[in-house]
Amino acid sequence: GENVEQHPSTLSVQEGDSAVIKCTYSDSASNYFPWYKQELGKGPQLIIDIRSNVGEKKDQRIAVTLNKTAKHFSLHITETQPEDSAVYFCAARGRLGNQFYFGTGTSLTVIP
């Protein structure tokens, strides 16, 4: 099955700085890559996603890039704010059905 690796596991940035989280996947057939934000005591919330026919997607302060050849994708958050503090998960969709394989998560702390 698919194997997704995520780095770093923890990340602290000053408010206003940028944060970058990187993921790699193993199955070249994966074609959909969502990113989720999980706040304490809540379920994962989709923040942005990208499909394999696109190299980059941006939504306000959040952007995702995908390099299919290298099989890695990254989340970029600019002008970070304290409310961005949460655990972020990357995922890749498996070959069968529509199940997601998740990375191990990055705990982001934005220091005011």
Place this chain on the structure above:
Amino acid sequence: DSGVTQTPKHLITATGQRVTLRCSPRSGDLSVYWYQQSLDQGLQFLIQYYNGEERAKGNILERFSAQQFPDLHSELNLSSLELGDSALYFCASSVAPGSGAQETQYFGPGTRLLVL
């Protein structure tokens, strides 16, 4: 609020017992997914249903089973519980398992299971 509901929010039980977790998908979503989140294993896909039929199976133990009913709600049954089954169990739903916008999965708030 994703529109996916899960009950109960918390569940405390003893080893050897059986519990049932319930999930109602977003209105219009036909596909339901179950995930287990534990500290050492992260978010693990368990099983997927689409319109009442099992669609894909992941790392689901034989002691666990699930079903999706005609009204599209789903139940995850966990039996012969062990201490290691303590985790957060999430349900997610999507319109369909296909491609495009229909594949986006929306997660519920989860059920926290504690096995003592």
